Amino acid sequence: MSAPSQRDPFDPDSFEVVLVSPRNPLNIGASARAMANFGFTRLTVVAPYEKHWREARSAVQAEGLLQNAKYAERLADAVADCALVVGTATLTHRKPEQPVVALPDLPKPLHRAIQSGGRVALVFGPEKRGLTREDLSCCHLLAVIPTHAAQPSMNLGQAVAVCLYELAKTEPPPLKSTKTRKKPDSGSLDLLAGVIDKVMLAADYSPASMHQANRHDVRLLLRRLELTEPDARRALGFFRRVERKLAGLHNPSRSKS
């Protein structure tokens, strides 16, 4: 099936499709083909099963796209340069920790992020279990495809096609005259979260048993706050200062240098 061509809805360099640990080579191939169908070019695969990944690369109508796909060990690395990370998710099992947006309403925030000069990522989890809680802590938003209660779970390749169709068909809104503020990328937020984490430890903020939970909450909090890039830079400077000061308290000789 095909149709008259359309113009690119997004600058191809601004939009990343990310597949986390896909299991089925056919789904990897189908995802790449849907990308080609709707004019998306940048694919990153996170921690794929090596055998399936090799198989997928030689078997579809979008070979070039798969040959050029990026590889990352962790989702946080894959989306480090993105200002908006959208996870696709099942809401049946887990209470969401992020704002949830139905797919038909997704184009607006994506276009807005790109118009502010940021890159965006749309992240798909593995076939059976979806994105983990750790993966989701990299996401600013969760997108859900409105499906039927009796069979809510979609095939991965079909879910990718439906999402990209929706994004490709929606024209970007006219640029607002008010100046849009650049958002920090995901890597900057992780850097900030890491320093805050050290400060929490050094300040004996909470018992060790709470450490993991606090780390997770800080990652989510930083994504919810909608910091601008200068906000994030200032906060990083501030917490680094605090971190150094606290380290000096434990080791006075270092604090003088």
Next chain:
Amino acid sequence: MSAPSQRDPFDPDSFEVVLVSPRNPLNIGASARAMANFGFTRLTVVAPYEKHWREARSAVQAEGLLQNAKYAERLADAVADCALVVGTATLTHRKPEQPVVALPDLPKPLHRAIQSGGRVALVFGPEKRGLTREDLSCCHLLAVIPTHAAQPSMNLGQAVAVCLYELAKTEPPPLKSTKTRKKPDSGSLDLLAGVIDKVMLAADYSPASMHQANRHDVRLLLRRLELTEPDARRALGFFRRVERKLAGLHNPSRSKS
């Protein structure tokens, strides 16, 4: 991937998904799964490859739907009781003989047909070649998915998912207060076309070499005219009368009876 459930956009009995000669069992399964995802229940398979069809029926998350699928030898039979038949098509090879509608604009005419009391069918051709010219002569409209020029051709299972997503997410428009007129179903139009065909032959309307082409054109014409059901009934009565009269001219003894 899944999401909060939604209400059924169409009365399940009013909407038929038709796959013509699908080759790949995985695509048959994927089509059925997408139907279940978006709340569609009625599937007809036309002239499937027997082996592939058997394989598909035992291998997906929508077994019930496949077990209950209808079977037809020809597309005309599969859609005989439908008032609106929409073919999905590639526009790269062939100049379309029907009105073409982009997928995002398809929900409106479908809802209108159902509100007039008719059944509708969405028809998908085989993976490689798409619907034949003969198949397309059963269709009132062609629907196309807006895809990218560099890779316009979609995988069948993904095309089905994208189409059903678009239809499922669109609310039916409010019922118009003006009375909507019931449309003749596809079988009635074929009956009328058949009688007109006989009249053309009996009247020596055109050389034998033009017969096939004229048949085809009449089928298309009848779908383009937007006849109401009473229009079609009256036309059938009229052409039957003409047919009988012409037969009498060749065989005067029969015309008296």
